[in-house]
Every structure is written in C-alpha cells, then in structure tokens.
Amino acid sequence: MQQKETVKPKRLDVFSREVMDELLIYDERTHLGHCLNWTAAAVWRACDGERTIADITRHLQAQVNPDIDEQTVRITLSKLKSAGLLLDENIPAEGETLSRREVMRRIGTITALALPVVTTMLMPTPARAASCFPPLHACNANTQCCSGRCGVNLLCL
Amino acid sequence: MEKLYRLVQADGFSFKSFGLTFGVRTNHPLAIDMIRAHLPPGSSVLKVQAVDRLYSFFLPNSARQVWARPFHLLYGNAQTLAKTHSDAELLEVFETDLNLHIATATERLFFIHAGVVAWKGKAIVIPGSSYTGKSTLVGEFLRQGATYYSDEFAVFDPRGYVHPFPKPLGIRMGADQKQTRVSPAQYGCAVGMKPIRLGLILFTRYLPSARWRPKVISPGKAALNLLQHSFSVRERPEAAFAFADKVTRRTRVLVGPRGEAKDLVRVVCQEADLEKG
Numbered sequence: 311m312q313q314k315e316t317v318k319p320k321r322l323d324v325f326s327r328e329v330m331d332e333l334l335i336y337d338e339r340t341h342l343g344h345c346l347n348w349t350a351a352a353v354w355r356a357c358d359g360e361r362t363i364a365d366i367t368r369h370l371q372a373q374v375n376p377d378i379d380e381q382t383v384r385i386t387l388s389k390l391k392s393a394g395l396l397l398d399e400n401i402p403a404e405g406e407t408l409s410r411r412e413v414m415r416r417i418g419t420i421t422a423l424a425l426p427v428v429t430t431m432l433m434p435t436p437a438r439a440a441s442c443f444p445p446l447h448a449c450n451a452n453t454q455c456c457s458g459r460c461g462v463n464l465l466c467l
Numbered sequence: 468m469e470k471l472y473r474l475v476q477a478d479g480f481s482f483k484s485f486g487l488t489f490g491v492r493t494n495h496p497l498a499i500d501m502i503r504a505h506l507p508p509g510s511s512v513l514k515v516q517a518v519d520r521l522y523s524f525f526l527p528n529s530a531r532q533v534w535a536r537p538f539h540l541l542y543g544n545a546q547t548l549a550k551t552h553s554d555a556e557l558l559e560v561f562e563t564d565l566n567l568h569i570a571t572a573t574e575r576l577f578f579i580h581a582g583v584v585a586w587k588g589k590a591i592v593i594p595g596s597s598y599t600g601k602s603t604l605v606g607e608f609l610r611q612g613a614t615y616y617s618d619e620f621a622v623f624d625p626r627g628y629v630h631p632f633p634k635p636l637g638i639r640m641g642a643d644q645k646q647t648r649v650s651p652a653q654y655g656c657a658v659g660m661k662p663i664r665l666g667l668i669l670f671t672r673y674l675p676s677a678r679w680r681p682k683v684i685s686p687g688k689a690a691l692n693l694l695q696h697s698f699s700v701r702e703r704p705e706a707a708f709a710f711a712d713k714v715t716r717r718t719r720v721l722v723g724p725r726g727e728a729k730d731l732v733r734v735v736c737q738e739a740d741l742e743k744g
Contacts (some may be wrong), residue, residue, distance in 0.1 A: 327708045329716065332687030336704045343694055343708075345687040431691050433700045436571040439580045440563070440698070441597050441619060441637065451541075451549045451560040453567055456597065 319366070319387055320359030320397045335395065341433045344393055349378075350426040353386040357396060363387065375424070386426035393428045442466075481518055484510040485573045485622075488517075489565065493524035501554070505562045507569060508633050520544060520568055522561060526554065543568075566634075570620060570698035576630070577623040577710045580696040583616035583632075584608040585659055586739050589666025590629040592621045594696040600673035600728070602638050607728035609654035611736055616659040624662060627714050631659035665718050666739065668693065671731065674724040679731040681723035686712070689720035 326335045333351035335344040346354060352374045356366045367380045391401045435458065442456035443466045449455050455466035478499055479492030484507045491502055502524065503512075521544055527537035539557045541549040549560035570578035581594040582605035591608065595601040605618045617632040624630060635648040651658050670692050671681070684692070690711035694700045700707040725731045 325704060325708070327705075327712060329687040329690055329712045330685075332685060334687055334690060334708055334712070336700075336708060338704065341701055343691050343700075345685075345691045347685075347687075429688055429691060431695055433694055433704075434697070435701060436567055436698045439696055440567050440570070441580065444598065450551045450556055451564070453548065453564050454560065 315362055315364065317398060317400050318359055318362055319357040319390075319401055321354050321357040321390075322395050322397060324395075336433065337394065340394060342394065343431050343433045344395065345427075345429040346390075347425075347427040349382070349424050350386050350389065350428050353383055353426065354390055354395060357387075357390070359397075382424075382426065389426055389428045393430050395428075480512055481515045482506060482510045482512045483515075484565075485569050486575055487519045487569055487572055488515050490515075490518040490521040491524070492521070493526065495524070495526040495528070498524055498526055498554075501558065502561070505558050505565075507566060508631065519572065520565075522548075522565070524557065524561075526557075562634075566619070567698070571702065574703070574706075575625065577707065578698045579621040579623065579693060580619070580698070581621035582618045583621045583629055583659075584613035585616055585663055586613045586666070586736060588663060589739075590616065590621075590663050591667045591669065591735065591739075592629065592665060593669045593671070594621070594693060595670075595672065596696070598639075599671075600725075602636050603673070604669075604671070604725075604728045604731065606636060606638065606649075606654065607732045608736075609651065609656040611732055612656070613736075614657040614659050615651040615654070616663075623665075623710065623714060625710075627665060628662035629665055630662045633658045665714060667735070668715070668718055668720045669731075669735070670720070670722040671725045673726075673728075675726070677724035677726045679723065679725045679734055681721035684720055684722050686715045686720075689715035689718075692720075692722070 324335055324337050326333055331348040333346040352370055353366065356369050361369060363380060363383055367383045370378045387401050390396050437453060437458040438456060443449055443454050444456055445466050447466045448464060449460040449466045450464055452458055452460050454460060457467050459467040461467045477494045478496040479490060481488060481490045523542040525540040527539065538550045538552060539554055541557050541561055543564055548564055549557050551557055579594055581592050582601045584591050584605055593601055593604055602618045609615055615633055616629065618636045619634055620632040622630040622632050633651060635650050638647050638649050693711045693715060694707060697707055
C-alpha cells in the first residue's frame, strides 16, 4: 500500500501581472522576472498551500483542460520550484533533467503548445542597463562600468 | 558639502530636463558653455531655488599651477564622480551620470537602453546592452533614409509613444573600441522632433557568421526582454511591468542574431514598406 502524498505546494506571494494568456512575475527578493505560459500559470495559481498534487490535477482538469494529467502537473511544479516560485521544499524533482522530447513523451496527449514553460531573467540595476564598459576596461568613475565599480587601478571590475 | 562650497564658487546655472531639475556650478566661468553642450536634448535653462541633483565642477587654473598636473574634479551632490586630468573625460562622466539619473528618476516616462529610428512614421526600437552593435545598426538605418531618434534611449510616455533623445551617436572604432561621438548630420538624415507610435521592436546582436532569420516571440517574453533593458524596473516594478505589457502587447517583436547590419536593415525596411503599401 502506497503512502498518501501530503505535499501541498504553495506559491510565493509576489507581484504578478497577466499578459494575455501568459503570466509575468517579479520577485523583489532576487530581482528575477519570470514569464509563465498558460499551463505553468494555471498550475502556479492552483498552488494555494491547501491542495495536494492530486487535488491540483483534479482542479485543473475541471477548470482548465480535462487532458492535463498528474505527470504534467509534477513536471510543472518542478520547473516552478527551480525558478524559486514555490515555498515548499518538499516538492519532488520531476523532469528537471529531461530533454524536451522526453517531457513531451511523458506528458502524452498534451500538445507541444501546452508544455509548461517558465522563462526567467534577472532584472537589471540602472547602471547595468546603461551603456557601460566591460570588466578590465579603463575607467575613472563607477557609473562608467557595467559592474558599477571602477577599481583603484582605474579598470572596471 | 562645506568643503565643496570653498572649492567651487564662480559660476553656475540650473536647468530642467524630463521633469527633473539640476544645478551646475563651477570654479571656472569659461567652462559653462562647455558643460551646456553636454546637456540632454530638450533641456531648458531656468532659475530654481532647489534642485533634484547638483553637479560641481572643479577645473584647475592652468595659469597658476604650471609645475604640476592638477586633477579635474566632478561631484554629484557630495559624492566624487570623477577625478581626471582630462576635461573631455570629466564631461563624459557628467553626461553619463546625468542621463542615468534622468532615466532612473523620472516617473512619468520610461527609459529603455535602446537605439531608435523612425521608418514610415513609426519607431523601430532596438534594445541592447553595450557591445551588441546597436549604434552600428542605427547608423545603417540612417544611411537608408530613416529618421534619427536616439542611439542610447527609447523614451516612452504613458501612451506608448516614443520621444526623441537625439544625442550624438557613440560609434566604437579602432582596436580599443573607444566610442567616438558622431553627429547625426554626418549621415545626412532627419532628426526626430516629436513623439511617434511604436512600430517594431528588434532584439538582436551581431554575430559574424549569422544571418537575419528572426523569430516572433510572445508578448509576455517580449515584455520580459524589454524590461532587461529598463532603468527603473527595480525601483518601480509594478509600473515598469505595466508599461512593458502595454508596449509589447500590440507591437511586433522580433528576436535573433544578425550578420552585417545592411542585410537586416534591407529586410526590415522592405517588410515595413510592404505593410504600409
């Protein structure tokens, strides 16, 4: 007899904004910006800390797409966990090292368009966003360097 | 600041730029015209009691100090920004710091690090970090007849229109890739004077063996890519994300490496001409 899974994934309480069927998320602690496609966004929204993985699957089958299976949810949770968007440390790793083809094979009937996708980018500081010198370039002010630091030897760090 | 008052007391002026006020003072009255030449486009000189940021220039008096090479100094408020033997370098640091402060602090407008040209009445915005070939691409668009808006900042207003910021182009030349200021007049092109609608966003970088075969990306990914070049995303994330959403939701966004600039420019201009026609 298998033990009943009790993990109840909970999403991070962070700023988010819907952009058509995608979701943009910004984490002020890490300055990371994320873009979730509709599959990943639906799973993330369902992670309220009250639902188990099986509950999330049933919820999404009823509300979003009846073809979503638990494997899809697990792979999505793994991606969300890697992106730092879930609080629960006990979420099992699933599919993190799988190739896209293997993920598609495991997900089964879900079309390629519905594969969960989480894109993550670091949002820049003002100095990093500006025209700046790369490391080891001559400088005489911190604002000239991409790193924001002009070393004592007048080379960008 | 007390020390600064003793150092720098000759002449000065205040000006407004993109809704912010700045003060400049210097110990050398002849430097005023030189400093004014490095103000952002559209700045207006006016008298104010208090400013958002104060710049203090200390230039050595060469008639009195012939036995040494004293430093040129620049302060932003009480912070030392530059210490150099060259007034050209001092002015470059001043311009960089001033532009960075405007791009970060102004609340009504959104600044993106990008080159901007106008083609058939719409803006083509080319966001990019340093050394990605942005200015080279802008220069090639100008040779083909585009109107110059900027090679440094795409300035968006709340409607999503792009405003001109036509400072001289900074083209990297030579083995050391040092930036040379090139006036738009050298390209024989028109310079933008009014805000225009956005037509296209190009995310690209030069790779010697690449061919221009761009992909269209989703609005969400386009917004995230745009914010990677924004100056105020960490300071005002909600406003920045709202702006990026608005801009990318209804604009074509292309992503991909490019080879020679003229190949990309030819394709983009032809497609824009076909759309307009």
